Amino acid sequence: MKRRTKKERQQLLLQTIEENPFVTDEQLAVQFNVSVQTIRLDRMELSIPELRERIKDVAEKNLENEVKSLPLDEVIGEIIDIELDARAISIFDVKEEHVFQRNGIARGHHLFAQANSLAVAVINDELALTVRANVLFSKPVKAGDRVITKATVRGQNTEKNRTYIDLISTVNNSVVFKGEFEMYRTKGKGENDETSY
Amino acid sequence: MKRRTKKERQQLLLQTIEENPFVTDEQLAVQFNVSVQTIRLDRMELSIPELRERIKDVAEKNLENEVKSLPLDEVIGEIIDIELDARAISIFDVKEEHVFQRNGIARGHHLFAQANSLAVAVINDELALTVRANVLFSKPVKAGDRVITKATVRGQNTEKNRTYIDLISTVNNSVVFKGEFEMYRTKGKGENDETSY
DNA sequence: CTGGTGTTAGTACCAAGTGCTAATACATAT
DNA sequence: ATATGTATTAGCACTTGGTACTAACACCAG
Numbered sequence: 469m470k471r472r473t474k475k476e477r478q479q480l481l482l483q484t485i486e487e488n489p490f491v492t493d494e495q496l497a498v499q500f501n502v503s504v505q506t507i508r509l510d511r512m513e514l515s516i517p518e519l520r521e522r523i524k525d526v527a528e529k530n531l532e533n534e535v536k537s538l539p540l541d542e543v544i545g546e547i548i549d550i551e552l553d554a555r556a557i558s559i560f561d562v563k564e565e566h567v568f569q570r571n572g573i574a575r576g577h578h579l580f581a582q583a584n585s586l587a588v589a590v591i592n593d594e595l596a597l598t599v600r601a602n603v604l605f606s607k608p609v610k611a612g613d614r615v616i617t618k619a620t621v622r623g624q625n626t627e628k629n630r631t632y633i634d635l636i637s638t639v640n641n642s643v644v645f646k647g648e649f650e651m652y653r654t655k656g657k658g659e660n661d662e663t664s665y
Numbered sequence: 666m667k668r669r670t671k672k673e674r675q676q677l678l679l680q681t682i683e684e685n686p687f688v689t690d691e692q693l694a695v696q697f698n699v700s701v702q703t704i705r706l707d708r709m710e711l712s713i714p715e716l717r718e719r720i721k722d723v724a725e726k727n728l729e730n731e732v733k734s735l736p737l738d739e740v741i742g743e744i745i746d747i748e749l750d751a752r753a754i755s756i757f758d759v760k761e762e763h764v765f766q767r768n769g770i771a772r773g774h775h776l777f778a779q780a781n782s783l784a785v786a787v788i789n790d791e792l793a794l795t796v797r798a799n800v801l802f803s804k805p806v807k808a809g810d811r812v813i814t815k816a817t818v819r820g821q822n823t824e825k826n827r828t829y830i831d832l833i834s835t836v837n838n839s840v841v842f843k844g845e846f847e848m849y850r851t852k853g854k855g856e857n858d859e860t861s862y
Numbered sequence: 863c864t865g866g867t868g869t870t871a872g873t874a875c876c877a878a879g880t881g882c883t884a885a886t887a888c889a890t891a892t
Numbered sequence: 893a894t895a896t897g898t899a900t901t902a903g904c905a906c907t908t909g910g911t912a913c914t915a916a917c918a919c920c921a922g
Contacts, residue, residue: 503901518879526724576795577778584774598773602799700870715910
């Protein structure tokens with residue numbers, strides 16, 4: 469192992485720990501052919517926490533993901549207000565994982581998912597399925613944006629068991645997404661009121 | 666805190682650690698009103714590893730998940746055939762996590778996501794965004810179904826930088842989803858050598 | 863009273879550190 | 893040539909959250 473300069477070593481150190489957070493100072497010292505103390509000084513300068521903290525961070529991150537990925541699959545966006553068969557509002561915070569790396573713009577299906585989830589939720593029925601949707605992505609959404617989606621139940625066709633819902637998503641009061649959803653439901657509006665909530 | 670029997674305590678210990686693997690023996694001792702040594706003996710009998718090992722286990726598990734969840738977010742469905750700016754085919758296996766628990770029918774946004782991903786992929790450009798989509802969910806899809814989606818590029822409006830794509834998804838040769846997507850792209854078909862932007 | 867089970871206390875030791883002081887090497891500037 | 897600064901190394905005390913082990917005590921049953 470050739471002895472690198474401080475800068476080179478620290479650069480490699482960052483990479484190495486990034487790739488494998490489970491490596492000890494001792495192992496790193498051997499790898500870079502320096503003393504353990506040097507590794508410690510390097511970590512300090514680079515503000516890299518000690519092994520146990522790194523492992524803990526990874527563990528905590530994973531625990532977050534667990535909490536995140538389950539409801540994320542269930543309902544996209546957090547429903548903050550709902551009046552069944554009338555209207556509903558949800559918010560969705562766009563994160564790095566929702567955007568194209570190349571340009572930082574949110575993938576369309578995430579916005580669709582938020583709207584679709586809300587359309588399902590607003591329907592006061594056990595069974596609600598999307599039959600048709602016409603959507604328009606009017607403005608790009610970026611990571612860090614908070615998307616607020618409002619659903620309004622527009623009408624019904626009781627014979628065909630259909631409910632029509634309008635959806636509008638905004639970021640900072642600017643419309644980013646519009647959609648008209650045709651939903652299928654088993655029962656008509658108002659037939660579910662035996663058990664009043 | 667009432668003093669439980671050994672069995673009760675060990676039962677609760679298992680639960681407690683399961684819920685929060687980050688708890689130390691000392692905290693547990695306080696919680697159960699016994700000595701630290703007792704907690705250690707309990708852990709031995711129950712073969713529960715020490716705090717650091719538990720955290721490490723969580724961290725390692727999460728690292729596995731990372732590999733799994735990333736490509737899942739990147740493209741929904743596996744692209745098995747593609748001819749840029751012409752057509753593409755992807756398959757998507759519907760799993761339990763994609764369906765409503767209540768009725769076992771796939772949530773619409775997963776089918777939309779597969780179609781949307783494919784529409785983005787078929788466009789031979791750095792930047793492709795969904796502008797508008799009209800979709801029809803013609804038949805419910807269930808867990809275990811293999812959805813095959815075909816994308817066909819229908820036309821273009823070079824002035825407006827738009828590309829029109831038709832999508833059809835089938836399960837066992839039966840159509841479950843149809844969509845017309847209007848996509849925005851930076852450059853026209855075949856113009857990808859120019860630096861027009 | 864003796865034995866078994868459960869619990870507690872205490873000691874020595876370990877890994878992987880932090881925090882601090884001191885020594886050394888080496889090049890650069892004056 | 894001597895001083896200054898940076899990089900590196902060594903050593904020691906201390907910390908956390910343990911393991912491994914021994915000894916003691918309480919209490920209940922035979």
